[in-house]
Amino acid sequence: MAKDILDPILRVIAEHACRALVLTAADLIDRGQFADLPGVFSAKALLVRPNGATLTGCDAIITSYTTRPAGRISRHLILGTHFSEVSAQKAVAATRFSYGAAASPMRLDRSDGQRVDSKSSAASTSPLGSCECRFSLQADAYLR
Numbered sequence: 001m002a003k004d005i006l007d008p009i010l011r012v013i014a015e016h017a018c019r020a021l022v023l024t025a026a027d028l029i030d031r032g033q034f035a036d037l038p039g040v041f042s043a044k045a046l047l048v049r050p051n052g053a054t055l056t057g058c059d060a061i062i063t064s065y066t067t068r069p070a071g072r073i074s075r076h077l078i079l080g081t082h083f084s085e086v087s088a089q090k091a092v093a094a095t096r097f098s099y100g101a102a103a104s105p106m107r108l109d110r111s112d113g114q115r116v117d118s119k120s121s122a123a124s125t126s127p128l129g130s131c132e133c134r135f136s137l138q139a140d141a142y143l144r
Contacts, residue, residue, distance in 0.1 A: 014086050019081050037062050072101060074099070074100070075099070079097055090134065
């Protein structure tokens with residue numbers, strides 16, 4: 001067990017790498033770059049949606065996002081990540097976030113060059129949410 005305890009500097013580096021994955025996943029989803037999600041989620045990833053639906057595996061997660069309505073706009077605001085465990089091989093953290101989604105009468109230029117024009121003003125927001133993230137070190141990089 002003592003061999004799993006990280007030097008404080010290595011712990012900070014590991015936590016930073018894991019936080020970066022959370023931010024990258026949210027950014028890719030908000031920008032509609034779903035094909036890049038395998039760089040963030042492992043093949044064994046598990047994602048539980050706010051409605052309780054469970055998605056198992058990176059392919060299922062990508063399919064879930066690619067099949068949502070084309071005009072749907074989402075924005076994640078990551079509020080903080082608290083680590084309960086960090087070792088040389090894995091990390092466990094809770095991330096708090098605020099989330100909003102809309103099919104709004106606005107124009108959004110996505111990073112892939114596509115312009116999204118929405119005609120509906122329906123919007124949903126979740127003032128505050130939380131997710132548990134489990135990261136594992138694979139090929140010298142952490143994955144969710």
